[in-house]
Amino acid sequence: MELKEQIINDITTNHIMLFMKGTPEMPQCGFSNAVVQALNHYGVEYKATNVLTDPEIRVQLSEYSNWPTIPQLFVNSKLIGGADITIEMHNNGQLLDILDSAGEKTE
Amino acid sequence: MEPGKVKELILKGLPKAHVEVADTTGTKDHFSAVVISDDFIGKTMIQQHQEVYKTLGNYLTNEIHALQLKTMTKEQWQKENN
Numbered sequence: 001m002e003l004k005e006q007i008i009n010d011i012t013t014n015h016i017m018l019f020m021k022g023t024p025e026m027p028q029c030g031f032s033n034a035v036v037q038a039l040n041h042y043g044v045e046y047k048a049t050n051v052l053t054d055p056e057i058r059v060q061l062s063e064y065s066n067w068p069t070i071p072q073l074f075v076n077s078k079l080i081g082g083a084d085i086t087i088e089m090h091n092n093g094q095l096l097d098i099l100d101s102a103g104e105k106t107e
Numbered sequence: 108m109e110p111g112k113v114k115e116l117i118l119k120g121l122p123k124a125h126v127e128v129a130d131t132t133g134t135k136d137h138f139s140a141v142v143i144s145d146d147f148i149g150k151t152m153i154q155q156h157q158e159v160y161k162t163l164g165n166y167l168t169n170e171i172h173a174l175q176l177k178t179m180t181k182e183q184w185q186k187e188n189n
Contacts, residue, residue, distance in 0.1 A: 031173065067153075068160050068167045069174070084176050085152045 004060045007049075011064075015102040016046035017074040019061055024048050031083035032071045038090040039073075044099050075102045108170045113138050113163070120162025121146055131175065139175035143184045152178065 001009065011017050016039070022028030024036045028050075039046055051058045051070050062068050065079050073080045075098050080086060089095040110128040117126045117140065124144035131137045140159070147155045155178035160167055167174065179187070 031175075066157060079153060081153055081156065085156065088152070088177075 003054070003056055004064065007057065007061050007064060010047060010049060011074045012077045014047040014074075015076060016044055016099065018046055018048045018071060019051055019057070019074075020048055020071040021050070021052050023050055028052060029070070031069075034083045035071045035073055035086050038086055038095060039099075041090070042096065042099050044102070075099065108135055108166065110135075110138060113140065113166075113171065113174075116164075116166065117142060117159060117162045121158065131173075136170065136172040138171060138173070139177075141177045141179075143179050143181060145181055147178055147180050 018024075018035060018039065020027060020029075020032035020035065022032055024040075027033035027036055036048075049057065051061070058070060061072065065072055067079060067082065069082050071082055071086075073082075073086050080089070080095075080098060086095065089098065110130045114126045114128040117128070118124065121142065121144055123146060124142050126143075127141045129139050131139050142155075142159050146158065150158070156176055159176055159178060160174075163171060163174070
């Protein structure tokens with residue numbers, strides 16, 4: 001599968017998909033870490049791709065999503081945002097509703 | 108890049124906005140910005156951020172490594188500050 005197809009496939013087949021710097025266990029950037037912490041707070045399952053493993057991931061992803069920075073959080077194939085929007089929605093309760101709609105909340 | 112230059116670029120793309128930019132690390136490549144504009148009325152947060160990103164073009168991710176962004180309409184700003 002080509003890289004771009006792989007990216008789109010990840011976004012469309014995972015209810016919650018996170019593109020980040022580093023891994024959930026070891027984030028390499030404070031903004032990626034903030035989104036990981038928010039997702040962990042709700043105990044949801046998600047797939048994460050480390051964009052640092054191949055610089056081309058970021059190029060192809062940003063082209064697809066029209067979003068220049070990392071992290072990028074997708075729920076039900078839709079871009080939720082980067083760290084700022086995710087944290088703002090975490091604080092005002094909207095993130096819970098969105099994650100609920102992904103049908104992946106474990107609690 | 109100087110924070111003033113970031114502000115200038117945002118204002119060039121969004122002339123009616125009120126813009127505040129700060130250098131968050133003192134290294135001139137990590138910034139936080141608050142952008143208040145009625146251009147954002149009726150737009151989702153994603154769209155609002157995309158509009159600001161657009162004003163920064165290729166500077167973003169090259170000279171600007173990180174941009175913490177908060178966007179709001181004038182009404183939202185007034186609500187938050189009352």
